Amino acid sequence: MVINYLTREGFERLTGELDDMKTRGRNEAARAIAEAREKGDLSENAEYDAAKEAQGLLELRINDLEKQLANARILDASDVDTSKVTVLSKVTIMNTKNKAKITYQLVSEAEADLKTKKVSVSSPMGKGLLGKIIGETATVITPNGEMQFEIVDITI
Numbered sequence: 001m002v003i004n005y006l007t008r009e010g011f012e013r014l015t016g017e018l019d020d021m022k023t024r025g026r027n028e029a030a031r032a033i034a035e036a037r038e039k040g041d042l043s044e045n046a047e048y049d050a051a052k053e054a055q056g057l058l059e060l061r062i063n064d065l066e067k068q069l070a071n072a073r074i075l076d077a078s079d080v081d082t083s084k085v086t087v088l089s090k091v092t093i094m095n096t097k098n099k100a101k102i103t104y105q106l107v108s109e110a111e112a113d114l115k116t117k118k119v120s121v122s123s124p125m126g127k128g129l130l131g132k133i134i135g136e137t138a139t140v141i142t143p144n145g146e147m148q149f150e151i152v153d154i155t156i
Contacts, residue, residue: 004072005087005121010111011074018065021058029055068110077156085129085154087121093129093149096137101152106130 006014033055036048080088085106092103104119106129112120119125128140129151138149 002071004068004110005075005108006072006111007088007107008074008076010108011069011072014065014069014072014110018062018069021062021065025058025062029058080156082154082156083133085132085151088156090155091129091132091151092153092155093138094152096148096150103153104129 029051032051033048036045036051039045039047075088077088080086082089085091087106087108090103090105092101094101102117104117104125106121106126107118109120109122112118112123119129121127121130124141128138128149132138132151134151134154136151138151140147140149
Protein backbone atom coordinates (compact mmCIF):
# COMPACT_ATOMS: atom_id res chain seq x y z
CA MET A 1 0.00 0.00 0.00
CA VAL A 2 1.35 3.40 -0.99
CA ILE A 3 0.54 6.12 1.51
CA ASN A 4 -0.55 9.36 -0.13
CA TYR A 5 0.45 12.33 2.05
CA LEU A 6 -1.81 15.33 1.53
CA THR A 7 -2.30 18.77 3.00
CA ARG A 8 -5.75 19.52 4.44
CA GLU A 9 -6.46 21.73 1.39
CA GLY A 10 -5.35 19.03 -1.04
CA PHE A 11 -7.50 16.42 0.69
CA GLU A 12 -10.56 18.70 0.58
CA ARG A 13 -9.95 19.57 -3.09
CA LEU A 14 -9.72 15.88 -4.07
CA THR A 15 -12.79 15.01 -1.99
CA GLY A 16 -14.76 17.81 -3.66
CA GLU A 17 -13.61 16.68 -7.11
CA LEU A 18 -14.64 13.10 -6.32
CA ASP A 19 -18.08 14.16 -5.06
CA ASP A 20 -18.62 16.29 -8.17
CA MET A 21 -17.67 13.41 -10.47
CA LYS A 22 -19.92 10.96 -8.65
CA THR A 23 -22.95 13.27 -8.87
CA ARG A 24 -22.79 15.81 -11.71
CA GLY A 25 -20.22 13.87 -13.76
CA ARG A 26 -22.13 10.59 -13.70
CA ASN A 27 -25.44 12.36 -14.43
CA GLU A 28 -23.93 14.13 -17.46
CA ALA A 29 -22.40 10.88 -18.74
CA ALA A 30 -25.73 9.06 -18.41
CA ARG A 31 -27.57 11.91 -20.15
CA ALA A 32 -25.04 11.91 -23.04
CA ILE A 33 -25.44 8.14 -23.47
CA ALA A 34 -29.25 8.40 -23.39
CA GLU A 35 -29.23 11.21 -26.00
CA ALA A 36 -26.92 9.24 -28.28
CA ARG A 37 -29.03 6.08 -27.86
CA GLU A 38 -32.12 7.98 -29.01
CA LYS A 39 -30.42 8.71 -32.33
CA GLY A 40 -30.90 5.18 -33.55
CA ASP A 41 -28.62 2.33 -34.64
CA LEU A 42 -25.93 1.90 -31.97
CA SER A 43 -23.61 -0.08 -34.24
CA GLU A 44 -22.82 3.01 -36.33
CA ASN A 45 -23.37 5.70 -33.73
CA ALA A 46 -20.12 7.58 -33.06
CA GLU A 47 -21.79 9.79 -30.45
CA TYR A 48 -22.82 6.72 -28.47
CA ASP A 49 -19.29 5.27 -28.65
CA ALA A 50 -17.79 8.61 -27.56
CA ALA A 51 -20.27 8.94 -24.68
CA LYS A 52 -19.52 5.39 -23.47
CA GLU A 53 -15.78 6.06 -23.69
CA ALA A 54 -16.16 9.31 -21.72
CA GLN A 55 -18.15 7.42 -19.10
CA GLY A 56 -15.38 4.81 -18.86
CA LEU A 57 -12.73 7.51 -18.40
CA LEU A 58 -14.87 9.19 -15.72
CA GLU A 59 -15.20 5.89 -13.83
CA LEU A 60 -11.42 5.33 -14.07
CA ARG A 61 -10.79 8.80 -12.59
CA ILE A 62 -13.34 8.17 -9.82
CA ASN A 63 -11.64 4.86 -9.02
CA ASP A 64 -8.21 6.55 -9.01
CA LEU A 65 -9.38 9.31 -6.66
CA GLU A 66 -11.04 6.79 -4.34
CA LYS A 67 -7.75 4.87 -4.08
CA GLN A 68 -5.77 8.07 -3.43
CA LEU A 69 -8.17 9.17 -0.70
CA ALA A 70 -8.39 5.68 0.85
CA ASN A 71 -4.62 5.73 1.37
CA ALA A 72 -4.43 9.40 2.29
CA ARG A 73 -2.75 10.70 5.43
CA ILE A 74 -3.37 14.35 6.16
CA LEU A 75 -0.23 16.16 7.21
CA ASP A 76 -0.37 19.16 9.45
CA ALA A 77 2.35 21.80 9.40
CA SER A 78 3.04 21.08 13.07
CA ASP A 79 4.02 17.50 12.09
CA VAL A 80 6.77 18.66 9.73
CA ASP A 81 10.38 18.20 10.84
CA THR A 82 12.34 21.19 9.50
CA SER A 83 15.75 19.69 10.28
CA LYS A 84 15.62 17.90 6.90
CA VAL A 85 13.61 18.05 3.68
CA THR A 86 10.38 16.03 4.01
CA VAL A 87 6.89 16.01 2.54
CA LEU A 88 5.29 19.45 3.09
CA SER A 89 8.68 21.16 3.59
CA LYS A 90 9.32 24.44 1.85
CA VAL A 91 12.92 24.21 0.75
CA THR A 92 14.99 27.06 -0.64
CA ILE A 93 17.69 25.80 -2.97
CA MET A 94 20.52 27.47 -4.82
CA ASN A 95 21.77 26.27 -8.19
CA THR A 96 25.51 25.79 -7.59
CA LYS A 97 26.36 26.85 -11.16
CA ASN A 98 24.46 30.10 -11.59
CA LYS A 99 23.71 30.85 -7.89
CA ALA A 100 19.97 31.27 -8.67
CA LYS A 101 17.72 30.64 -5.65
CA ILE A 102 14.18 29.26 -5.69
CA THR A 103 11.81 27.90 -3.06
CA TYR A 104 9.69 24.80 -3.64
CA GLN A 105 7.24 22.98 -1.43
CA LEU A 106 7.40 19.19 -1.59
CA VAL A 107 3.94 17.64 -1.87
CA SER A 108 2.26 14.43 -3.03
CA GLU A 109 1.79 13.74 -6.73
CA ALA A 110 -1.89 14.65 -6.45
CA GLU A 111 -1.05 18.15 -5.23
CA ALA A 112 1.95 18.89 -7.44
CA ASP A 113 1.63 22.16 -9.38
CA LEU A 114 4.74 23.78 -10.81
CA LYS A 115 2.96 27.13 -11.28
CA THR A 116 2.58 27.41 -7.50
CA LYS A 117 6.05 25.93 -6.92
CA LYS A 118 4.66 22.68 -5.47
CA VAL A 119 6.89 19.77 -6.53
CA SER A 120 5.97 16.10 -6.21
CA VAL A 121 8.14 14.05 -3.85
CA SER A 122 8.22 11.37 -6.56
CA SER A 123 9.58 13.75 -9.23
CA PRO A 124 13.33 13.82 -9.94
CA MET A 125 13.60 17.15 -8.05
CA GLY A 126 11.60 15.82 -5.10
CA LYS A 127 13.62 12.61 -4.91
CA GLY A 128 16.86 14.57 -5.07
CA LEU A 129 15.85 16.91 -2.24
CA LEU A 130 14.17 14.47 0.19
CA GLY A 131 16.15 13.83 3.34
CA LYS A 132 18.71 16.58 2.73
CA ILE A 133 19.70 19.07 5.45
CA ILE A 134 20.69 22.74 5.26
CA GLY A 135 24.12 23.12 3.69
CA GLU A 136 23.98 19.76 1.94
CA THR A 137 24.14 19.50 -1.86
CA ALA A 138 21.44 17.63 -3.75
CA THR A 139 22.12 16.10 -7.13
CA VAL A 140 19.09 16.07 -9.41
CA ILE A 141 18.98 14.14 -12.68
CA THR A 142 17.28 16.26 -15.35
CA PRO A 143 16.82 15.75 -19.10
CA ASN A 144 19.78 18.14 -19.54
CA GLY A 145 22.00 16.08 -17.22
CA GLU A 146 22.88 16.31 -13.53
CA MET A 147 22.29 19.55 -11.65
CA GLN A 148 23.61 20.43 -8.20
CA PHE A 149 21.53 22.38 -5.69
CA GLU A 150 22.63 23.54 -2.26
CA ILE A 151 19.96 23.41 0.44
CA VAL A 152 19.78 26.99 1.76
CA ASP A 153 16.71 26.87 4.03
CA ILE A 154 13.94 24.51 5.16
CA THR A 155 10.67 25.90 6.55
CA ILE A 156 7.02 24.92 6.87
